[in-house]
Amino acid sequence: MNRSNSRLLVAGTLALITIGIMVLSIGGFITPVHDMLLRPISSVQEWIALRVSAIHDTLTAPRDVASLQAEIARLQSEVARLEQEIIVLREQATEAEILASLLNYARSQPENRSIAANVIGRDTSPFIRSIWLDRGSDSNLSKGMPVVTERGLVGRIAEVFPTASRVQLITDPESAVNVTLQLARTDGVLVAEFNGELSVDMIDQNAEVTVGELVLTSGLGNFPADIPVGQIINIRRRDYELFQEASVQASVDFEALNIVLVITNFQPIPVELTSP
Amino acid sequence: MSYFIGIPLLTLLAIFQSVLMSHIELLDGRADLVLLAVVSWSLTRRSEEAMVWAVIGGFALDLLSGLPLGSNALILLIVAFLVSFLEGRFWEAHLLMPLGVMLVASLAYHFLCTFEIMILGYDVSLAVVFRRIILPSTFLNVVIALPASQLASALHSRLFPQEVEL
Numbered sequence: 001m002n003r004s005n006s007r008l009l010v011a012g013t014l015a016l017i018t019i020g021i022m023v024l025s026i027g028g029f030i031t032p033v034h035d036m037l038l039r040p041i042s043s044v045q046e047w048i049a050l051r052v053s054a055i056h057d058t059l060t061a062p063r064d065v066a067s068l069q070a071e072i073a074r075l076q077s078e079v080a081r082l083e084q085e086i087i088v089l090r091e092q093a094t095e096a097e098i099l100a101s102l103l104n105y106a107r108s109q110p111e112n113r114s115i116a117a118n119v120i121g122r123d124t125s126p127f128i129r130s131i132w133l134d135r136g137s138d139s140n141l142s143k144g145m146p147v148v149t150e151r152g153l154v155g156r157i158a159e160v161f162p163t164a165s166r167v168q169l170i171t172d173p174e175s176a177v178n179v180t181l182q183l184a185r186t187d188g189v190l191v192a193e194f195n196g197e198l199s200v201d202m203i204d205q206n207a208e209v210t211v212g213e214l215v216l217t218s219g220l221g222n223f224p225a226d227i228p229v230g231q232i233i234n235i236r237r238r239d240y241e242l243f244q245e246a247s248v249q250a251s252v253d254f255e256a257l258n259i260v261l262v263i264t265n266f267q268p269i270p271v272e273l274t275s276p
Numbered sequence: 277m278s279y280f281i282g283i284p285l286l287t288l289l290a291i292f293q294s295v296l297m298s299h300i301e302l303l304d305g306r307a308d309l310v311l312l313a314v315v316s317w318s319l320t321r322r323s324e325e326a327m328v329w330a331v332i333g334g335f336a337l338d339l340l341s342g343l344p345l346g347s348n349a350l351i352l353l354i355v356a357f358l359v360s361f362l363e364g365r366f367w368e369a370h371l372l373m374p375l376g377v378m379l380v381a382s383l384a385y386h387f388l389c390t391f392e393i394m395i396l397g398y399d400v401s402l403a404v405v406f407r408r409i410i411l412p413s414t415f416l417n418v419v420i421a422l423p424a425s426q427l428a429s430a431l432h433s434r435l436f437p438q439e440v441e442l
């Protein structure tokens with residue numbers, strides 16, 4: 001068998017195996033294997049994510065680095081120990097700060113029961129906007145649960161595994177959230193562009209929408225009511241169109257998510273379609 | 277032998293893709309570590325192994341993605357298969373070869389990913405995807421292509437030292 005034929009045979013065999021696994025996966029037949037494989041991977045991912053987060057925080061805080069360096073010069077004998085200690089403490093302080101804000105938020109929403117979870121990674125595909133959490137069905141998380149921070153809505157759980165879960169962000173183009181504009185008191189649907197930009201569509205043409213007004217979840221569908229989503233930054237209104245559209249600046253910084261709250265007791269309210 | 281190294285290496289690269297590369301973005305594009313590993317290994321004249329690496333690395337990426345299991349594996353396999361046709365060509369030894377191969381491989385990989393996303397029902401604006409994901413990712417991949425291929429050939433010569441006849 002010549003080289004070209006053997007290459008074709010290898011590629012063909014691998015393609016058949018891959019397509020077979022893909023079909024089984026889409027049919028949901030290999031979820032237990034998926035769970036089993038993801039368990040060790042998410043542990044390693046969590047371990048690496050903690051270190052990457054600490055290094056990232058150190059690199060993106062130039063003023064802190066400068067003060068660290070001054071301290072290092074003053075305390076030469078304790079350089080290595082102090083540096084290590086400061087990085088760990090800063091990480092803990094940031095974590096405590098986030099947890100305190102999340103706790104305040106959770107206290108302000110006594111009707112919601114929630115679990116805090118660490119963000120341990122992002123989707124490996126740049127086409128899909130989702131994040132990985134270090135908690136899964138072992139922590140009683142399940143598909144569809146809303147995910148928030150003290151600043152606002154993050155998304156909803158799209159997939160759950162025993163030790164990890166994947167959250168579809170509201171910036172994912174496949175996501176849609178029923179929202180209310182706070183001042184105009186009118187409803188719309190929050191959708192995302194492929195580049196992550198958010199906009200509210202289906203706003204009544206007669207509604208008086210103003211720049212700067214808050215966009216909140218309406219409570220219909222998959223999310224509890226009155227969770228901040230963002231602020232209106234631009235309105236597009238054309239007389240010949242049925243609805244207005246408005247661009248939204250998200251209230252959550254999706255690039256800096258470290259810890260989030262998963263609301264565990266929310267029961268989605270089905271959206272009823274009105275008959276003509 | 278390379279499979280024993282390939283499985284943990286590619287799994288680690290997929291984890292780094294999820295944890296680290298989201299911090300190092302150019303617009304919405306990121307360097308594709310698994311693609312770099314597969315193409316670089318293919319360029320060390322081990323294209324059949326590279327195809328197996330493509331499937332292993334693809335599955336590792338799929339485990340950490342919302343895409344169906346096997347989708348990245350299949351796309352990477354196609355890319356590795358295409359790259360394997362370069363084996364034995366006269367310009368294979370050229371120093372800048374990895375840059376050209378990575379340019380084509382990266383464009384092919386991302387166009388196939390876009391096509392797949394469209395099949396899955398995503399409303400894709402090709403102009404936005406090209407400008408914000410495909411071009412920046414390809415640029416980053418090409419930038420890292422040379423060091424990646426150097427690393428691959430160093431690993432290759434360590435695993436498969438050339439036999440010298442005495």
